[in-house]
Amino acid sequence: xxxxxxxxxxxxxxxxxxxxxxxxxxxxxxxxxxxxxxxxxxxxxxxxxxxxxxxxxxxxxxxxxxxxxxxxxxxxxxxxxxxxxxxxxxxxxxxxxxxxxxxxxxxxxxxxxxxxxxxxxxxxxxxxxxxxxxxxxxxxxxxxxxxxxxxxxxxxxxxxxxxxxxxxxxxxxxxxxxxxxxxxxxxxxxxxxxxxxxxxxxxxxxxxxxxxxxxxxxxxxxxxxxxxxxxxxxxxxxxxxxxxxxxxxxxxxxxxxxxxxxxxxxxxxxxxxxxxxxxxxxxxxxxxxxxxxxxxxxxxxxxxxxxxxxxxxxxxxxxxxx
Amino acid sequence: xxxxxxxxxxxxxxxxxxxxxxxxxxxxxxxxxxxxxxxxxxxxxxxxxxxxxxxxxxxxxxxxxxxxxxxxxxxxxxxxxxxxxxxxxxxxxxxxxxxxxxxxxxxxxxxxxxxxxxxxxxxxxxxxxxxxxxxxxxxxxxxxxxxxxxxxxxxxxxxxxxxxxxxxxxxxxxxxxxxxxxxxxxxxxxxxxxxxxxxxxxxxxxxxxxxxxxxxxxxxxxxxxxxxxxxxxxxxxxxxxxxxxxxxxxxxxxxxxxxxxxxxxxxxxxxxxxxxxxxxxxxxxxxxxxxxxxxxxxxxxxxxxxxxxxxxxxxxxxxxxxxxxxxxxx
Ligand SMILES: Nc1ncnc2c1ncn2[C@@H]1O[C@H](COP(=O)(O)OP(=O)(O)OP(=O)(O)O)[C@@H](O)[C@H]1O
Ligand SMILES: Nc1ncnc2c1ncn2[C@@H]1O[C@H](COP(=O)(O)OP(=O)(O)OP(=O)(O)O)[C@@H](O)[C@H]1O
Ligand SMILES: [Mg+2]
Ligand SMILES: [Mg+2]
Numbered sequence: 225x226x227x228x229x230x231x232x233x234x235x236x237x238x239x240x241x242x243x244x245x246x247x248x249x250x251x252x253x254x255x256x257x258x259x260x261x262x263x264x265x266x267x268x269x270x271x272x273x274x275x276x277x278x279x280x281x282x283x284x285x286x287x288x289x290x291x292x293x294x295x296x297x298x299x300x301x302x303x304x305x306x307x308x309x310x311x312x313x314x315x316x317x318x319x320x321x322x323x324x325x326x327x328x329x330x331x332x333x334x335x336x337x338x339x340x341x342x343x344x345x346x347x348x349x350x351x352x353x354x355x356x357x358x359x360x361x362x363x364x365x366x367x368x369x370x371x372x373x374x375x376x377x378x379x380x381x382x383x384x385x386x387x388x389x390x391x392x393x394x395x396x397x398x399x400x401x402x403x404x405x406x407x408x409x410x411x412x413x414x415x416x417x418x419x420x421x422x423x424x425x426x427x428x429x430x431x432x433x434x435x436x437x438x439x440x441x442x443x444x445x446x447x448x449x450x451x452x453x454x455x456x457x458x459x460x461x462x463x464x465x466x467x468x469x470x471x472x473x474x475x476x477x478x479x480x481x482x483x484x485x486x487x488x489x490x491x492x493x494x495x496x497x498x499x500x501x502x503x504x505x506x507x508x509x510x511x512x513x514x515x516x517x518x519x520x521x522x523x524x525x526x527x528x529x530x531x532x533x534x535x536x537x538x539x540x541x542x543x544x545x546x
Numbered sequence: 547x548x549x550x551x552x553x554x555x556x557x558x559x560x561x562x563x564x565x566x567x568x569x570x571x572x573x574x575x576x577x578x579x580x581x582x583x584x585x586x587x588x589x590x591x592x593x594x595x596x597x598x599x600x601x602x603x604x605x606x607x608x609x610x611x612x613x614x615x616x617x618x619x620x621x622x623x624x625x626x627x628x629x630x631x632x633x634x635x636x637x638x639x640x641x642x643x644x645x646x647x648x649x650x651x652x653x654x655x656x657x658x659x660x661x662x663x664x665x666x667x668x669x670x671x672x673x674x675x676x677x678x679x680x681x682x683x684x685x686x687x688x689x690x691x692x693x694x695x696x697x698x699x700x701x702x703x704x705x706x707x708x709x710x711x712x713x714x715x716x717x718x719x720x721x722x723x724x725x726x727x728x729x730x731x732x733x734x735x736x737x738x739x740x741x742x743x744x745x746x747x748x749x750x751x752x753x754x755x756x757x758x759x760x761x762x763x764x765x766x767x768x769x770x771x772x773x774x775x776x777x778x779x780x781x782x783x784x785x786x787x788x789x790x791x792x793x794x795x796x797x798x799x800x801x802x803x804x805x806x807x808x809x810x811x812x813x814x815x816x817x818x819x820x821x822x823x824x825x826x827x828x829x830x831x832x833x834x835x836x837x838x839x840x841x842x843x844x845x846x847x848x849x850x851x852x853x854x855x856x857x858x859x860x861x862x863x864x865x866x867x868x869x870x871x872x873x874x875x876x
Contacts, residue, residue: 268742268743268744269713269742382603411602411603411769412602412769412770412771412810412813412814412815413602413809413810413813413828415813415815416812416813416815419815438742438743439743439815440743440817441772441815441816441817442815444815444816444817444818444819445815464819465819465820468817468818468819475744478744479743479744480817482743482744482746482747483743483772483817484747484772484773484775484776485772485816485817485818485821486771486772486775486799486811486814486816487799487814487816487821488818490775490776490796491776492751492754492776493746493747493750493751493773493776493777494747495745495747495748495751496744496745496747496748499712499714499715499745500712500742500744515744
């Protein structure tokens with residue numbers, strides 16, 4: 225049995241707007257991450273992926289609140305931790321590569337100094353020299369020459385900046401790394417390099433990874449499991465190959481068909497009708513029902529439970545029975 | 547090769563060099579420094595086809611697209627549209643040209659004026675082109691363009707502002723705005739890269755349908771070979787302002803010949819978890835084409851580079867309808 229590192233149970237995170245309305249960005253999601261394994265969290269823009277990740281890190285903006293659920297990290301519920309306790313867990317045990325963070329490197333500070341600063345901040349008593357040395361090692365780990373510690377961010381290409389923020393996330397030897405859209409805005413060739421790097425790091429360091437992306441085609445590189453999110457909920461979850469080959473939720477099936485493959489046979493792309501929903505007033509019942517060709521009355525009325533249809537393949541759809 | 551009348555746009559030695567700021571010394575020495583964004587590109591786009599232009603970021607795709615519709619003026623070289631050199635058009639001919647060749651951009655947020663309603667956005671080009679004489683004609687043209695792009699019922703969209711539309715709807719408005727003028731050529735620059743997957747296919751299928759219905763030629767600019775494969779007939783692969791390879795898309799994808807195309811094809815992700823992508827052999831990242839030395843621009847990253855690559859490359863015709871810009875095939 226692989227060792228279970230993270231168990232998320234029925235997590236709900238809402239944003240409370242000044243108008244009094246709330247955005248149900250994450251509305252009851254559950255998943256597990258095992259030691260040394262990768263989970264892909266896949267879904268379209270606005271479905272709640274980043275919110276889920278920020279909840280795990282307990283770094284939500286002030287309008288955001290975890291309203292229900294558990295985040296068990298090695299059996300310990302992070303939802304109940306104080307900010308002080310979280311500070312001892314964050315970065316050292318769970319770290320994150322933020323969405324778009326490669327563009328958030330400080331342009332005035334040398335890359336090596338930025339990594340060293342992050343180390344000093346969390347590791348008391350470490351000397352500046354030691355920290356810089358670690359920074360150089362980390363750069364090497366992500367495939368950048370040591371001597372580049374003295375470069376400024378503008379001297380780095382996009383791919384090198386992305387490697388740098390990955391290095392920063394690894395600075396304190398975490399067990400779990402959450403990477404939020406780590407290759408968006410990068411070219412295919414650079415993207416392939418970054419994904420290869422993440423796969424190698426995962427193996428070399430026995431890291432657990434949560435890879436957040438809207439692009440189903442990039443998760444297979446580093447993940448064994450996938451959770452497909454739609455409108456704040458997980459609609460299908462399980463082994464990546466199984467879910468891809470045998471998608472049971474109509475949304476997953478549509479996503480798989482909408483994805484063109486450069487290599488397969490040429491075909492007209494499948495286009496899903498309608499548009500992603502508004503999370504302030506989400507559709508009743510199954511949130512996917514307005515776009516679903518198979519929707520029946522029960523779909524409009526009741527939220528489907530997510531059930532195991534066998535072998536750890538979970539689906540939330542009224543049409544699928546366990 | 548098709549007969550000349552089959553060609554809607556032909557570029558001949560087309561160049562766009564952007565000057566880079568120079569130091570005083572360089573200025574005194576009269577040394578010019580240029581980003582050669584598009585450099586000596588000869589391409590034929592055939593009437594009625596979807597022609598894909600692919601390449602990494604910074605390879606010059608957008609610049610080439612803007613040159614085609616005359617949003618940019620070339621530094622050297624010529625563009626023939628329907629056999630006519632577009633740099634010699636009179637004022638009236640120019641207006642007509644702009645009606646015939648339209649460009650759609652990546653970011654529908656930026657390309658639509660946020661202060662105009664959908665109705666006004668669509669009427670504006672018609673008025674500029676002096677195509678409508680009455681309000682009734684305006685309504686008819688706008689209604690038709692909205693219907694053609696799947697924005698139905700059209701009345702629901704007349705008075706909406708861009709921010710009241712979803713990303714996919716906004717891109718449809720951008721397409722409708724190009725379509726009201728009955729263009730012959732649409733240059734679509736990454737029209738779906740900012741749009742969610744579940745609605746992406748809808749936009750691409752729409753472009754295909756409009757092409758068939760109205761005999762429009764489409765130049766589809768993208769870095770995404772997978773979508774290009776599904777909607778295009780032919781493809782040109784660009785690298786640092788120059789062409790690497792041109793040919794029918796199925797052939798280029800199944801048997802890439804230029805080492806750059808080969809690397810690009812290997813790097814393309816595949817949604818099928820069984821089809822792991824091959825290791826990418828290329829080192830380094832795409833440099834900027836600032837005063838590039840002569841010879842093949844790809845040689846610094848090419849695993850198969852040899853001495854000859856320092857010399858300029860001439861296109862080599864291989865097989866049916868394919869051109870390769872690589873010394874390996876000389
Ligand atoms: N600070 C906030 N205040 C109010 N609503 C927010 C806030 N942050 C996010 N939201 C809303 O919560 C929902 C989920 O957003 P989130 O950023 O988690 O989506 P995502 O899946 O990461 O999308 P993307 O792929 O675009 O990054 C969206 O509807 C978003 O508008
Ligand atoms: N107005 C400009 N002034 C100076 N340089 C420019 C200008 N426009 C583009 N360039 C440069 O020309 C080169 C080609 O840019 P272009 O935008 O055509 O590339 P692209 O292939 O469309 O890239 P992307 O995929 O990122 O959109 C780049 O190096 C770019 O920095
Ligand atoms: Mg996000
Ligand atoms: Mg561009």
